[in-house]
Structures are given as structure tokens and as C-alpha cells.
């Protein structure tokens with residue numbers, strides 16, 4: 120019976136293992152993860168957990184008893200150091216573990232502020248793991264001064280938590296505007312206004328040049344030459360897929376571990392899913408950094424290891440919580456040329472609809488769950504209502520589905 124080994128024990132790994140078992144796989148399943156904690160959900164880390172509104176226990180995807188019942192071996196605190204695809208072994212230092220099929224769900228690692236500019240001073244944090252959040256949590260005390268480097272979703276969520284907890288918050292974003300990489304100017308404008316209304320100082324087009332302090336950070340120097348006194352710093356400047364193991368094993372890498380539409384890599388017995396994997400959508404290759412993608416892709420691989428031969432059709436969606444605003448995103452906005460706005464009937468309720476020509480690509484819905492839901496269904500069905508139909512407040516969105 121086949122032994123299926125999974126490297127990385129996070130969102131994708133957990134989804135994969137339980138799906139494989141549910142599909143009737145009789146052989147051994149082993150998850151190997153280098154973090155000490157059982158697989159957990161990351162989204163609350165920069166939201167409810169950091170705010171203190173969610174207990175640690177609720178972060179875990181499943182308790183140990185679920186793995187025991189499903190006969191899934193979980194080895195936590197164990198880093199895989201190499202893969203030998205010829206002999207089909209993974210190595211944890213000197214210990215070898217044989218596999219028949221290997222699934223790489225190694226996730227991604229945050230880009231760190233370089234040590235040369237003080238990125239290794241105490242009081243400088245990233246936002247990726249439970250340990251990162253537990254380390255920064257004691258700094259979240261009223262009136263402390265935090266500098267957040269990076270105005271993407273992670274940085275803005277951390278800013279929202281800090282502002283809610285009464286800290287003095289400054290966000291610097293090197294690009295012209297916050298969320299520039301991922302959203303239209305209209306969405307940036309919405310979140311800029313939201314953060315301003317909560318007292319956050321947003322500096323766009325401004326970078327970080329240097330962090331100073333003896334052992335602990337005390338001052339930041341900005342690209343404008345200004346200095347800021349700070350108590351701590353959070354970097355939310357992006358992630359890189361964890362591809363080193365796969366690359367060293369000779370597996371093809373292209374913007375992540377390159378897979379085909381079935382989740383298979385260039386090695387016949389190695390598969391990849393989640394943040395670490397890129398896969399084809401039409402003529403392009405994408406890598407998505409989201410929970411729904413990690414789960415869906417992992418479950419497709421489980422089916423394909425069982426011989427189903429199913430193509431992965433991604434249905435991208437994402438969310439972000441900041442203050443009392445829930446942003447929900449459907450679709451991928453890459454290549455958009457027009458954005459139209461539909462104003463909702465509740466305060467702060469609005470949605471931005473991205474088009475390329477007449478084709479609807481994506482929707483950013485802020486406190487507008489209906490717009491999100493219908494936008495998602497339209498995109499998945501390949502339907503593109505005319506943009507003036509969307510902006511017309513008299514349009515009953517649901518009617519567009521029929």
C-alpha cells in the first residue's frame with residue numbers, strides 16, 4: 120500500500136490528508152511540519168487572534184484526536200532537509216523516510232527587512248506564524264508607537280488591530296498608494312479613508328531607509344529623511360514561496376513549484392499545492408496566496424493521486440477584515456482596464472467591479488456580501504453584465520444570474 124508523505128503541515132496539508140483518507144486511501148499518510156503547533160489557520164493571526172478576540176485553541180484546524188482517528192501521522196517540529204527523488208526518500212537530517220507519492224505544501228516565507236538596515240534588531244516583527252504573533256502581542260499596549268512597513272492586506276490588518284488597541288500607528292508604503300499591487304485606486308481610496316478615520320498615519324510613496332537602536336529598535340529613518348521614534352516595527356512587505364527543497368531535488372520551478380493542471384510537478388511522484396505552487400490558468404501561470412486556493416488545490420491532488428485525473432479550475436476568492444469592514448474579493452483582476460462602482464444602501468457598503476473590455480474579471484466588495492456573492496457566481500459562470508447595469512442602483516443583482 121502506498122505511503123503518501125506531505126512536507127509542510129499547514130492549510131493545504133491538512134485539507135489534502137483528510138481528503139485522501141475520505142477517498143479511501145488505505146496506506147500510510149505522514150505530514151511533516153517544521154512548526155511546533157498542529158496545522159492552524161493563518162487568517163485570524165492578523166485579525167481576531169492579534170486583537171485578542173479569538174483563543175489559540177480555535178486557530179487549530181483539527182485536534183490531535185482527528186488525526187489519530189483518521190490514522191494520519193503528524194510529525195511537528197520536524198524540518199525536511201532534502202528530498203531524493205531517485206530513491207523516493209525525504210530526509211530529516213540523517214533520518215530518511217520513504218515515500219510512494221510526495222506532496223509539497225511548504226507554503227511561503229515572509230520577506231524580512233534586511234539586517235543591514237536594522238531588520239534584525241529586537242522589536243522588528245513579521246506576520247506569518249503563530250510564533251510571530253505571540254512574540255509581537257506583548258507590544259500591543261495603548262499609546263505605544265508602531266511603524267508598519269508595507270500597505271498591503273497584512274500590513275493594513277495589523278494597522279487596524281493596533282489602532283483599535285489604542286496604539287499610535289504609522290504605515291509607510293513605498294509604492295504610490297496602498298494596495299497598489301492587488302487592487303484598483305478606488306479600493307485603495309476606500310481603505311485610506313477608513314484608516315484615516317481611525318487615526319492611522321498613512322505615508323504613501325515613502326519607504327523605510329534604516330532602523331536604529333542599540334539592541335532594540337527605537338528609531339526609523341524614512342526615505343524622505345525624516346526620523347520617527349518607534350517602540351516596535353511590523354514588516355508586511357510580501358512573501359516568497361518556499362521552493363528551495365524542490366529546487367534542490369531538481370523539480371521545475373517557475374514562480375513557485377511549477378505544476379500542471381492536475382497538481383503534478385515535473386517529477387512523476389511529486390505534487391505541490393498552496394502558496395508554494397504555481398499552476399496554469401488558460402495561457403498564464405499563477406500562484407495564489409489564499410486559503411480557498413490551498414484547500415481546493417490540495418483536494419484536487421488527493422483525488423488525482425487516487426487516479427481521478429481532475430483538472431484544477433481555480434475559483435479565486437479572498438477576504439480581509441479591517442475595523443468593522445469586511446472586504447470580500449471574487450475573481451482575479453489581472454489585466455483590468457475599467458473599474459465601476461456600485462454604491463450599497465448601508466454605510467460604507469460599496470463594491471468595485473473590474474472589467475477587461477466587456478468581460479467581468481473581479482469584484483472587491485466592502486460590507487457588500489450580496490455584491491460579492493453574485494459577482495462570484497457571475498464570474499464563475501462566465502457572465503459579464505454591462506457595467507452600466509452594475510452601477511444602476513435599481514438593478515436587482517440577483518436577476519443577472521438567470
Ligand code: FAD
Pocket residue numbers: 126127128129130131132151152153154160161162163164165197198199200224225226227246247248273361364392393394395407408409410411413436437438439440
Ligand atoms: P501554510 O499554511 O503556510 O503551511 C506551510 C507549512 O509548511 C508551514 O508551517 C511551513 O513552516 C512548513 N514548511 C515549510 N518548509 C518545510 C520543511 N522543509 N519541512 C517541514 N515543514 C516545512 N488567506 C485568505 O484566503 N484570507 C485571509 O484573510 C488571509 N489572511 C492571512 C493573514 C496572515 C497573517 C497570513 C500569514 C496569511 C493569510 N492568508 C489569508 C493566506 C493563507 O493563510 C495562506 O495562503 C495559506 O495558509 C496557505 O496554505 P499552505 O498550506 O500553502 O501554507
